[in-house]
Amino acid sequence: MSAKTREFAHPETAELEMTSVLFALSDPVRLELVRRLAADGSLEVAECQPRSGPIPKSTLSHHLKTLREAGVIRNVPQGRQRSLSLRREDLDSRFPGLLDAVL
Amino acid sequence: MSAKTREFAHPETAELEMTSVLFALSDPVRLELVRRLAADGSLEVAECQPRSGPIPKSTLSHHLKTLREAGVIRNVPQGRQRSLSLRREDLDSRFPGLLDAVL
DNA sequence: GCAATAGTTCCAAGATTCTCGAACTCTCAT
């Protein structure tokens, strides 16, 4: 079935707000994750555990949601897992230089 | 008198933390203020009222504190008022490109 | 000295955010 693939709503590039992006990046766990994504290209959720020590899945999921709703990352279903990636081009086009400065 | 001029403690450049800076900038009122400071050079507190409408002095003062403690602005006494300015060089040296991307 | 001005600090209430267990949804394998 094509089906109700658990696709998430991601904000349009034009709708990204600077304050929301900055807020999403202002948390150590989230910032580390974004940097990891920038380096590794794409990750699945299980690989997103912070170095500082493992956190519960639900907590991690909450951080992913914050990043996704701010438009920082993309979260697409891939089989039974999910593929996370940085919305680098979108961010670069909307806020030139911001990502580079943060990474 | 040299005196107990109400000098504030400002964090050293080397101690600035990226997450704190991003958080400080993630509020609309504070971000607007930082942009104004970048354009105007320096302001006194009374001139920092947001365009959206005046806010109580205590609320404004709280935002100034957040920015100051994150190391984004400098707040020095100047007679009976205070002079606010952006710590542009400090920020540029610690987080190159960040300020430019945000302004 | 006294009053006025410029801001900060204090404190309490309200609003967000964070954290995490438990329940739930999908998808793949048997």
Added chain:
DNA sequence: ATGAGAGTTCGAGAATCTTGGAACTATTGC
């Protein structure tokens, strides 16, 4: 189908932020 694996969503309590009035401090002018 049944079960297991990967993540999300729900709900509640803790922690943090935000707001704003009232009191306080410091400086200038009369």
